[in-house]
Amino acid sequence: MTIPLSRPEIGALEVEYVSRVLRSGSLSLGPKVSEFEDKFAEYAGTRYAIAVTSGTSALHLCVKALGIGPEDEAVTTSFSFVASANCLLYEGALPVFADIDAETLNLDPERIRDVITTDYLWDRTRDSLIHRESGRALKAILPVHIFGLPCDMASILEIADEFNLYVLEDACEALGSCYRGQRVGTFGDAAAFGFYPNKQLTTAEGGMIVTNDEQIAASCRSLRNQGRDSEASWLRHIALGYNYRLSDLHAALGLAQLERIEELLTSRERLAREYFRALSNVPGIVLPRESTDCSRSWFAYVIQTAGPLAAAKRNGLMAGLHARDIACQAYFPPIHRQPYFREIQLSRTPSLPLTDMAAERCLALPFFPAMTSAQIGEVSAAVRELLSADLAPAEPQQKYFSASAGSGL
Numbered sequence: 001m002t003i004p005l006s007r008p009e010i011g012a013l014e015v016e017y018v019s020r021v022l023r024s025g026s027l028s029l030g031p032k033v034s035e036f037e038d039k040f041a042e043y044a045g046t047r048y049a050i051a052v053t054s055g056t057s058a059l060h061l062c063v064k065a066l067g068i069g070p071e072d073e074a075v076t077t078s079f080s081f082v083a084s085a086n087c088l089l090y091e092g093a094l095p096v097f098a099d100i101d102a103e104t105l106n107l108d109p110e111r112i113r114d115v116i117t118t119d120y121l122w123d124r125t126r127d128s129l130i131h132r133e134s135g136r137a138l139k140a141i142l143p144v145h146i147f148g149l150p151c152d153m154a155s156i157l158e159i160a161d162e163f164n165l166y167v168l169e170d171a172c173e174a175l176g177s178c179y180r181g182q183r184v185g186t187f188g189d190a191a192a193f194g195f196y197p198n199k200q201l202t203t204a205e206g207g208m209i210v211t212n213d214e215q216i217a218a219s220c221r222s223l224r225n226q227g228r229d230s231e232a233s234w235l236r237h238i239a240l241g242y243n244y245r246l247s248d249l250h251a252a253l254g255l256a257q258l259e260r261i262e263e264l265l266t267s268r269e270r271l272a273r274e275y276f277r278a279l280s281n282v283p284g285i286v287l288p289r290e291s292t293d294c295s296r297s298w299f300a301y302v303i304q305t306a307g308p309l310a311a312a313k314r315n316g317l318m319a320g321l322h323a324r325d326i327a328c329q330a331y332f333p334p335i336h337r338q339p340y341f342r343e344i345q346l347s348r349t350p351s352l353p354l355t356d357m358a359a360e361r362c363l364a365l366p367f368f369p370a371m372t373s374a375q376i377g378e379v380s381a382a383v384r385e386l387l388s389a390d391l392a393p394a395e396p397q398q399k400y401f402s403a404s405a406g407s408g409l
C-alpha cells in the first residue's frame with residue numbers, strides 16, 4: 001500500500017540506544033529492563049511497572065495474579081482485539097460480554113448492570129456474584145479503552161465497589177490518555193499496556209503491567225520469570241511460571257520511545273485534528289467521539305459510516321480505498337463472532353446489537369506520526385469521493401471479515 005495503516009516512528013535515538021545494548025553484550029536480564037520499568041511507572045503514575053513480552057502476556061499475568069480461574073467469570077467488551085478476552089480463557093475463566101455505547105464504542109456501564117441483574121445473584125457468604133445457572137463467580141470487570149478513548153471509569157469503579165469485583169484495565173491502546181485528569185491504567189487493580197509497532201509507543205513486541213498493589217506486582221514479576229522466587233536461588237520455582245521476559249534490546253527501544261513520548265503523542269493529536277478538519281463536512285460518516293471528561297491519546301483514527309446501508313457503504317469504502325492503494329482496516333470484528341469463539345460460548349449467546357452495529361460500520365484510516373498533510377488530504381479526498389459515489393454492493397458481502405489481508409492487528 002502506498003499509504004500504510006500504521007508505521008512506527010523510529011529515529012536516531014532508538015538506533016543509538018539499541019546499538020549500545022548490542023555492544024554491551026548484556027542482551028537480557030541486564031539493566032535496561034528495570035530502567036524502562038522505573039521510567040514507565042513514573043510516566044504512568046503507578047508504584048510498580050513490570051515489563052513483559054507483549055500486551056497479551058501482560059493481560060494474562062494480571063488475570064493470573066488476581067486469582068481469576070476456572071470457576072470464575074469477568075465482564076468485558078466484545079468490541080476489542082481478541083487478546084482482551086483470550087487472557088481470561090487462558091486461565092479457564094469465562095469472558096461475559098456486555099454491550100457498548102454506540103458513540104464512545106466503550107463498555108456501557110448500564111449494560112454491565114443489566115448483565116449483573118439478569119444473570120447473577122448475590123451470595124452473601126461468598127461475598128460474590130454467582131451466575132444463576134453455572135454457579136460460577138463473577139470476579140472482575142475488564143474495560144478496554146478502545147482506540148485510546150477512556151472508558152467511563154467513575155461508573156465502572158462504582159459497580160466494582162458495589163459487587164466486590166476487581167477492575168483490570170486493558171490500556172493497550174491508551175498510553176497517555178486521561179480520564180478526568182488522571183492517567184488511564186491507574187484506576188483499576190492492575191492494567192496492561194502493549195507495545196506492538198502500531199501502538200503509541202513501540203518496543204517491536206512488548207508490554208507492561210502497571211499496578212499500585214505490591215502483591216500483584218511481586219506475583220507478576222515471578223510469573224514472567226518461570227515462577228522464580230526472587231529472594232532465593234536461580235533454580236527455585238515457587239509457582240508454575242512462564243518466560244514472558246522482555247529483553248534489554250526491546251527495553252532500550254522502549255526507553256528511547258518513552259523519552260520522545262510527548263512528541264509522538266503530539267504528532268498523533270495534530271494528525272487527528274487534520275482529519276477532523278478535512279472530513280468535517282463529509283456526509284454519511286460519523287467522526288470519532290470527543291469528550292470533555294477525557295483527553296484521548298490517539299491510537300487510531302476510526303470513522304463510522306451512517307444512515308441506510310451503512311454496513312454496505314463501509315465495505316464499499318474499504319474496497320475503494322484498497323483499490324487506491326490506501327490501507328484501512330475494519331476494527332473490530334466482534335470477539336463473540338470469531339470462529340473459534342462460538343465453540344466457547346456454551347449455552348450463552350449474547351445479544352450485543354450495538355457491538356454488531358459498530359463492527360459493521362467502523363473503519364480505521366491510515367494513522368502514524370510521520371504521516372504528511374498531503375497524505376491526510378489524499379485519504380480524506382478519497383473518502384469524500386467514494387462516499388459520493390454509489391457504494392451499494394453489487395454482490396452480497398461478508399458481514400464481519402474482509403477478505404483483504406490485514407496489516408498488523
Ligand SMILES: *Cc1c(COP(=O)(O)O)cnc(C)c1O
Nearest residue numbers: 054055056081083172194195196
Ligand atoms: C494491542 C492490543 C493488545 C495487546 O496486543 P499485543 O500484540 O499482545 O501486544 C491487547 N488489547 C488491545 C485492545 C490491543 O489493541
